[in-house]
Amino acid sequence: MRARSQEPCAARETRPSLTDDIELTLLTSRQEGTVNPFQSLSDAILAAFPALEPGDLVFAQAPNLAVGDVALRTFEPAKKLKLPPPQLATRLATEITYGPEVRAVTTAGPYVNFRLDRGVFGRRIVTQILAERERFGSRDSGKGKKALIEHTSINPNASPHVGRARNAMIGDSLVRLLRFDGYDVEVHYYVNDMGRQIALLVLACQDPSSLTFDQVLQIYVDANARAEAEPEFAAQGYDLLAKMEQGDADTKSRFHAITGLCLKGQLAVLARLGVSYDVFDHESDYIKDARLAQVLEALRAKDAVFTDQDERLVVDLSKIGHAPEEGRYFVLMRANGSSMYGFRDIAYTIDKSERGADINLSVFGEDHKLYAQQIALILEAAGKTAPETVYYSYILLKAGKMSTRQGKVVLLSEFLDEATALAAERVEEQCKDLAPEDRKIIAQNVAVAAVRFTILRVGPNKNVIFDWDTSLSFSGDTGPYVQYSCARINSILRKLGQDLPHPPVQFPTETDSEWALLVKLASFPDTVANAVQTRNCAPIAQYALDTARIFTAFYHDCPVLNADSETQRAARALLCKATHQTLCNALQLLGITAPERM
RNA sequence: GCGCCUGUAGCUCAGUUGGAUAGAGCAACGGCCUUCUAAGCCGUAGGCCGAGCGUUCGAAUCGCUCCAGGCGCGCCA
Numbered sequence: 001m002r003a004r005s006q007e008p009c010a011a012r013e014t015r016p017s018l019t020d021d022i023e024l025t026l027l028t029s030r031q032e033g034t035v036n037p038f039q040s041l042s043d044a045i046l047a048a049f050p051a052l053e054p055g056d057l058v059f060a061q062a063p064n065l066a067v068g069d070v071a072l073r074t075f076e077p078a079k080k081l082k083l084p085p086p087q088l089a090t091r092l093a094t095e096i097t098y099g100p101e102v103r104a105v106t107t108a109g110p111y112v113n114f115r116l117d118r119g120v121f122g123r124r125i126v127t128q129i130l131a132e133r134e135r136f137g138s139r140d141s142g143k144g145k146k147a148l149i150e151h152t153s154i155n156p157n158a159s160p161h162v163g164r165a166r167n168a169m170i171g172d173s174l175v176r177l178l179r180f181d182g183y184d185v186e187v188h189y190y191v192n193d194m195g196r197q198i199a200l201l202v203l204a205c206q207d208p209s210s211l212t213f214d215q216v217l218q219i220y221v222d223a224n225a226r227a228e229a230e231p232e233f234a235a236q237g238y239d240l241l242a243k244m245e246q247g248d249a250d251t252k253s254r255f256h257a258i259t260g261l262c263l264k265g266q267l268a269v270l271a272r273l274g275v276s277y278d279v280f281d282h283e284s285d286y287i288k289d290a291r292l293a294q295v296l297e298a299l300r301a302k303d304a305v306f307t308d309q310d311e312r313l314v315v316d317l318s319k320i321g322h323a324p325e326e327g328r329y330f331v332l333m334r335a336n337g338s339s340m341y342g343f344r345d346i347a348y349t350i351d352k353s354e355r356g357a358d359i360n361l362s363v364f365g366e367d368h369k370l371y372a373q374q375i376a377l378i379l380e381a382a383g384k385t386a387p388e389t390v391y392y393s394y395i396l397l398k399a400g401k402m403s404t405r406q407g408k409v410v411l412l413s414e415f416l417d418e419a420t421a422l423a424a425e426r427v428e429e430q431c432k433d434l435a436p437e438d439r440k441i442i443a444q445n446v447a448v449a450a451v452r453f454t455i456l457r458v459g460p461n462k463n464v465i466f467d468w469d470t471s472l473s474f475s476g477d478t479g480p481y482v483q484y485s486c487a488r489i490n491s492i493l494r495k496l497g498q499d500l501p502h503p504p505v506q507f508p509t510e511t512d513s514e515w516a517l518l519v520k521l522a523s524f525p526d527t528v529a530n531a532v533q534t535r536n537c538a539p540i541a542q543y544a545l546d547t548a549r550i551f552t553a554f555y556h557d558c559p560v561l562n563a564d565s566e567t568q569r570a571a572r573a574l575l576c577k578a579t580h581q582t583l584c585n586a587l588q589l590l591g592i593t594a595p596e597r598m
Numbered sequence: 599g600c601g602c603c604u605g606u607a608g609c610u611c612a613g614u615u616g617g618a619u620a621g622a623g624c625a626a627c628g629g630c631c632u633u634c635u636a637a638g639c640c641g642u643a644g645g646c647c648g649a650g651c652g653u654u655c656g657a658a659u660c661g662c663u664c665c666a667g668g669c670g671c672g673c674c675a
Contacts, residue, residue, distance in 0.1 A: 060617090062618080064618095071618085075617070075656090109618080110617085110618090155675065194675095195675055197674075197675065198675090283675095314672065314673090324600060325671090326599090326600055326671040327600095327601080327672090328671090328672085329672045330672075331672050333673080335673065338673090340673070340674090340675090341675045342675090345675090366603065367669055367670065368670090368675095369602060370601075370602080370669090370670050371675095373602095391602095391669095393604075393669075401669095423637095446637085458612095459604095459611090459612090461603055462603085462604060462605095463603090463604070463667080463668055464610090465609095465610080467609090469624090470610060473623090473624075473637095475623085475637050475638085476622085476624060477612090478623085478637085481623090481637065483637085484637050484638075487635070487637090488635055489634095492634045494634095495634065496634090542611095545612090545623090546612090549622075552638070552639075555634075555638090555639090556638085556639055560634060562633075562634075598635085598637075
């Protein structure tokens with residue numbers, strides 16, 4: 001499980017030795033798919049109540065540490081044993097012999113509260129994290145499996161705005177998450193290199209070779225305005241599109257010049273965020289896909305496709321399982337024989353589904369919900385499988401929704417520039433002794449953290465109202481706050497010297513601050529597993545934030561370098577290292593790196 | 599009109615496989631830098647969890663109805 005170690009520098013660091021009992025605990029808990037530091041407690045209970053199963057015992061944090069170090073609810077097991085919960089709680093507290101690591105057991109109505117030898121559990125938790133390193137948190141649920149994720153896929157017509165970038169950030173984090181959990185992930189980007197809007201842009205760009213990417217947005221805005229005002233101009237666009245589809249070489253190269261320029265520019269901006277792709281699929285390659293004939297045949301067999309009075313080729317989805325009248329019809333081809341976006345997309349979607357991935361996932365804006373359902377119905381009717389979908393809601397401006405056509409946008413590049421400049425000011429003050437190049441890198445890291453964290457922290461199906469001040473803040477609930485706590489840990493470890501001590505047998509971690517941190521660290525694998533299962537990275541961001549906050553409380557309460565004893569110093573140093581490891585693992589999933597100093 | 603999503607502190611958001619007193623940040627006010635980075639910490643104040651009804655020993659979390667916002671609903675992509 002550690003064979004996948006990716007850090008080349010990992011071997012250089014001192015590795016704490018493992019005792020056999022801890023290695024054993026790790027292995028058994030791994031096999032069960034849960035890393036449960038409280039397993040010895042549940043084992044004792046299960047031995048006394050054979051009717052119960054491990055899943056019946058839910059350990060949770062007590063409402064506060066004065067009540068107990070860990071709490072057990074009795075509602076579930078009591079139901080199974082047909083006992084009143086408070087009665088079962090009393091029996092669990094009085095009749096069972098727990099190991100020496102349990103110091104006291106009390107009840108509070110239906111709850112059992114355990115007071116523990118925190119050092120024993122703390123040592124287990126820290127040792128496990130330091131043994132698993134950059135793999136800590138992963139359960140390898142995707143081992144030996146493939147995943148295909150398509151995300152971003154924005155029109156190559158302008159610089160991306162932060163609303164579109166939400167797709168890229170969500171998609172990229174899902175890629176990182178699935179890779180972390182063992183999947184072999186291939187990232188796809190669907191290049192929409194044709195269609196009406198691109199045609200208008202091509203019309204408006206006389207000499208593409210003299211253009212820069214940054215100029216395209218204004219040209220695009222103007223072209224759309226013109227198409228609205230002049231029907232002839234709009235008609236020219238359709239004509240050009242038809243020529244493109246018929247394979248006219250000159251038209252094709254004009255399209256490619258523009259879409260290539262735009263794609264390159266877009267990818268450069270996305271790369272600043274740390275987002276990258278493996279495969280680019282071009283829409284124009286799917287115009288005359290052979291598989292479309294099969295789909296049409298299947299639809300005809302179900303009497304679900306017809307040519308309407310305006311000579312359009314239309315699917316009647318009510319014939320293949322679409323109940324409501326709204327969204328019943330799906331147009332495949334225009335009267336002039338040119339295909340619609342959806343028709344080409346069917347071919348592309350089939351193409352993806354035939355690549356043998358165990359998970360086939362697409363990230364779409366919420367505006368695609370009905371559309372994706374329609375495609376899924378058509379695919380199903382043709383005996384194909386539609387991809388799994390993850391949707392996200394729009395980022396709104398105070399003045400309303402963003403619109404590329406109207407130029408009413410906050411550009412991602414603009415946002416990143418602003419964030420980097422602000423971060424650079426802070427780095428200037430804080431890291432005077434560093435070389436300018438190093439300071440620049442730190443500023444860029446902080447900016448990316450601010451931007452990505454702002455977006456990823458929020459649940460994907462929630463609208464976000466974009467606000468410059470909030471998004472550019474580096475204090476409070478932010479990515480830079482998490483980075484900052486990592487920098488503080490690094491500072492301690494740096495001053496401690498090169499080698500980390502071995503975990504002492506006496507592992508003093510008795511204060512509430514230490515214990516709260518340990519419990520939080522131990523819950524990281526659950527957080528990751530939940531994120532994998534729900535395809536949602538937002539809880540990872542929340543976890544990083546909570547952990548950083550709990551660490552900071554520890555940082556203020558518990559001196560490390562000036563600890564009371566050598567063993568306490570060792571235990572706290574290792575706890576710091578374990579926290580740093582866990583935070584880095586969490587941040588990595590969000591596409592954020594923590595600088596050594598900031 | 600119909601469908602999907604959302605509604606939690608003044609603002610931005612956590613918390614929902616139902617469980618002990620609903621949590622952070624920002625903004626406000628009051629403290630803390632001869633002690634591991636003040637991008638920080640501590641304290642004060644701030645809540646009919648949109649409204650109502652229901653299910654349950656127990657509801658922010660589940661169900662129904664309403665209200666408000668977002669998105670979508672036949673030759674855009």
